Amino acid sequence: MKRSNGQTGIALRQGAEIDGLREAGHTAAKVLRQTVALVRSGISTGEIDAAAAQFMADAGCRSAFLNYKGYPGQICISLNEEVVHGIGRARRIIQNGDIVKIDVGVVKNGWIGDNATSVPVGAIPPEVHQLLRATEESLHTAISLAQPGEMLRKVCGSVEALVQRFGFTVVKQFVGHGLGRKLHEKPEVPNYDSGRIKTRLEPGMVIAIEPMVNMGTSEVDVLADRWTAVTRDGKPSSHFEHTILITADGPEILTPRERLTLPMA
Numbered sequence: 001m002k003r004s005n006g007q008t009g010i011a012l013r014q015g016a017e018i019d020g021l022r023e024a025g026h027t028a029a030k031v032l033r034q035t036v037a038l039v040r041s042g043i044s045t046g047e048i049d050a051a052a053a054q055f056m057a058d059a060g061c062r063s064a065f066l067n068y069k070g071y072p073g074q075i076c077i078s079l080n081e082e083v084v085h086g087i088g089r090a091r092r093i094i095q096n097g098d099i100v101k102i103d104v105g106v107v108k109n110g111w112i113g114d115n116a117t118s119v120p121v122g123a124i125p126p127e128v129h130q131l132l133r134a135t136e137e138s139l140h141t142a143i144s145l146a147q148p149g150e151m152l153r154k155v156c157g158s159v160e161a162l163v164q165r166f167g168f169t170v171v172k173q174f175v176g177h178g179l180g181r182k183l184h185e186k187p188e189v190p191n192y193d194s195g196r197i198k199t200r201l202e203p204g205m206v207i208a209i210e211p212m213v214n215m216g217t218s219e220v221d222v223l224a225d226r227w228t229a230v231t232r233d234g235k236p237s238s239h240f241e242h243t244i245l246i247t248a249d250g251p252e253i254l255t256p257r258e259r260l261t262l263p264m265a
């Protein structure tokens with residue numbers, strides 16, 4: 001049964017619900033890992049999308065994104081200045097020097113897991129590596145702050161504070177989110193302190209934290225395909241995401257995987 005926080009309407013998960021969310025999260029992480037392993041110069045984003053469908057079928061789950069508000073892909077694959085929601089295409093070929101953002105959301109036994117990472121292909125410029133490292137670090141800083149009793153706005157504000165030190169900007173048009181049986185539940189989890197977030201974290205809350213960080217302007221536009229978000233200045237963008245559970249002992253990453261970049265310590 002779903003407990004719910006009276007003040008905010010945010011679900012507080014327990015028992016079998018948590019088991020279901022953990023299973024979905026671990027499965028989403030496995031599919032992301034398998035999908036990332038295919039990334040190389042010369043492969044098309046359409047091939048990666050099709051392979052992801054097979055990985056999901058093999059893992060006994062399905063895409064949480066396909067048909068969501070009409071989304072046509074199994075996963076999201078966004079290159080370089082594409083921020084999020086890129087759609088795999090047979091004629092879109094990955095090249096050396098690209099950064100590839102892959103976002104995988106699955107439904108398993110009715111529960112959702114959602115996670116994303118950025119992947120460099122071959123040699124990338126040092127400032128782009130720094131963008132990836134700062135973004136991944138901001139995700140883990142935010143996770144470590146996601147303690148029971150903490151104000152959610154502090155978690156959100158930590159993302160912008162960290163990446164600002166490097167001169168990078170956070171995207172404000174898209175946010176992280178609560179999730180459970182649906183991909184997007186309360187609360188919204190922006191990557192900055194909007195000043196409007198009243199939520200205090202409690203054990204049983206499940207949220208996806210997903211920093212989207214730009215090298216230049218924070219402004220993004222959506223392409224004519226009605227999905228792909230791109231930076232307005234054409235500069236690169238980075239994205240990392242985990243689903244986490246707030247427990248009495250602190251945050252638990254429900255989508256565990258190895259980090260891409262070294263922690264900043």
Ligand code: MF3
Nearest residue numbers: 064065068071076085103114
């Ligand atoms: N991780 C993203 C999100 O939670 C991916 C959604 S893609 C969509 O918003 F197609 F489902 F919208």
Ligand code: CO
Nearest residue numbers: 114208210241
């Ligand atoms: Co998400």
